[in-house]
Each structure stands twice: as structure tokens, then as C-alpha cells.
Amino acid sequence: MAKDRAKAARDAGFDEEDLEWISSLRHDINEHQETAGEKFMRKLKSNPLVPIGCLATITALSVGLWNFKSGRSQASQRMMRMRVLAQGFTVAALIGGIAANALKSTAANEAADK
Incomplete structure (x- = not known):
């Protein structure tokens, strides 16, 4: 060969x-x-706020749906608003993590050039 x-x-x-x-x-x-578990842990360490936001979103959605099913419309509406806030937090954390990694790589490239 x-x-x-x-x-x-x-x-x-x-x-x-x-x-x-x-x-x-x-x-x-x-x-x-890199295995899926290793990749998940690497991403979790680099930006831990995103999984926290995802967990908060899932929790608010689940509780809101449970309240809706139980007939508690006020509590359901409150949880759906919390879900929107949690989603906003998750998106902000994602964008912040991307920006932080971009700044870190830019700084590393500048240091390597010197």
C-alpha cells in the first residue's frame, strides 16, 4: 500500500x-x-452559566405546565414569565461566553506574536 x-x-x-x-x-x-462526556465537561468549565440557564428554563417550563394542567392559571402565567427570563439569561450567558472566549483567543494570539 x-x-x-x-x-x-x-x-x-x-x-x-x-x-x-x-x-x-x-x-x-x-x-x-474527544468523547461526548469530555466535550461536555470542557464546555461546562468554559461557560458554566449556560447549563444553569438551561436547567432554570426547563424547571420553569415544567412547573408552569404542571400548574396549567392543575388549573392554576395565575401560577402558570408567572412560571411562563420566569421561563422567558431564564431563556433570556441563557442567551445572554451564551453570548457572553462566546465573547469571553473570543477575547481570550485574541489575547493569546497577540501574546504569541510578541
Whole structure:
């Protein structure tokens, strides 16, 4: 198989060393695949307010629907308003986390350039 690649590279006008970086890149990519749990924990550590907002939204929605089913319209309306506030908090936390990560990466790039 390696001989086939070397022959194909020569036929295309490349030296075998010219394409060496591709195999090293493949090795680097396949070295460690992040699992879903690892990705979740990394995201949770970088922006912990988003899951808190999601949990608050789900809680307000659930309690509001329960109150609606039970016939308590005042409590249901209050919880639906809380849901909207929790959703707004979640969106604000998401945007804030994106902005913070962008500023952090910009600062890291500037420090690397110096």
C-alpha cells in the first residue's frame, strides 16, 4: 500500500517527502478523539452559566405546565414569565461566553506574536 502511494505521488509529480505532512496530520487528528462526556465537561468549565440557564428554563417550563394542567392559571402565567427570563439569561450567558472566549483567543494570539 505504501508503494502504491509512493508511485501515485511520483506519477503526480510529487516527492514522497512532500506528502509526509499529511500522514503526520492524520496521526495528530486520530491521536485523541474527544468523547461526548469530555466535550461536555470542557464546555461546562468554559461557560458554566449556560447549563444553569438551561436547567432554570426547563424547571420553569415544567412547573408552569404542571400548574396549567392543575388549573392554576395565575401560577402558570408567572412560571411562563420566569421561563422567558431564564431563556433570556441563557442567551445572554451564551453570548457572553462566546465573547469571553473570543477575547481570550485574541489575547493569546497577540501574546504569541510578541
